[in-house]
Amino acid sequence: MNLTEHLKRIQSLMFVINEEETITSSNLSTDPKFCNFYRSIHEDTNYINLANGAGDLQDFLITVGHNINKTWKFDIPTARALGTWVWGTNKGYDTPLEIFDKMVSLGYDLGSRTQTPYGPKMAIAVNKMVKKICGELIKDCPISFDKSKPISFYNPKTNSDAKKLKQRCESYIDSNLNKIKTTYINWISSDKTRKKILKQPHGLNKINHLDKLIRSFPRTKISCKGPFEEVQYRDINIRGLANAYFITLNYYSNFVVEGIEDKLYEVMLHEFSHYLDKNVEGINTIEQWDKVLPKIIPNETAYLLDNSPKYSLAGNLLKDLLMGEQIDYKNIKPNTIKDFTKLNIEKQHIQKWIDEWNRSTIEDRIYACNQSEKESNLRSIRNKFKKDDLTYQLTTYDFEKMFKKIVRSDDITWTLTCYAGSRFDPPPSQFINNFNQLANNKNSNTNSFDSPIQYPES
């Protein structure tokens, strides 16, 4: 938020100065970088004695972005800065007397009106006014969860901050669910997607079923949970969980920090994909995935553990993963390295992904190569490069940006980690091509967390 917006926000708060009722809402939010400062002023912890001459008031105004000198006098630049901070630019509150008159009209007792009105009474009143505005501004600040407090402290039924956070998350769903559904309707209606799915057995049924699932998805199937309700993920800002029946968005601290809402959108998109997959038992088959990531772990992991012959190949791969296989650059095929060079990718970047794989835990690897997760990653990655177009075809240039971490996301990281685990085989050109052949959908029978997956649920 820039200074102008910030001022507008303050302006919108001002009408309550002489009323005791609480301000309910504003479209603007408080710039998080000022939150601690506002909090300290409001709570008197980092005490600036605004009533002590005008010096501390000047410190305050300078801190929140006003270009004035600290003269200790309530001079015209100081009056203008205060008037601008409180009421906005060019509102006619630019001199000590204009500020005085305005404050009197708001009900403050400032004593007698003289040419230099900033006496002790006015200083105390300004102090009160600034503290009060800071108190309103911090209502939009991120809440930081304090682990030393009992979890019951964050019950949205009894804690107003927690309640507010939950409402914010729910209202985010209200305003974005239709957009997500439209994106998926466009995806399932597109010729590109339909052609890909039609190649599979019962492809048409699958398409029709998906179409119906998307269009009929009700608001009641998606909800938000805070740390009070989902204790195990308290360290994470936003995480999702989906099964064939529900989608849950778990929100935590810093929910309102800039950029977090984009993340929430990504999580919704990712989880919606899981929901669909679980209802159609896979849109891309394991054979299709095998051409992209030979280390792919089918969703039917329970069968693998039973040594079902049907999945013995994948079962062996899973064993490799479980044994903690390490990758070495010198074992990468020369042709693969040549192919990377064509894409402008050098050894140092390849090595980084090898390291990523080598240091990952078994749980990480299972998650990184899980078929269901890859389906969600696939869709999220496409959305990353072309917003809301789930049929987008990745270019070699996109791949280069992903690989060099110029474009980043969790979905990219997990996918390329699994790719490193398969020793970058198929080589990158083939990988991109095969990746683009996928119908950008995924499947699963397990509950899919955006964390190391937990098999199987039932």
Ligand SMILES: [Zn+2]
């Ligand atoms: Zn997931």
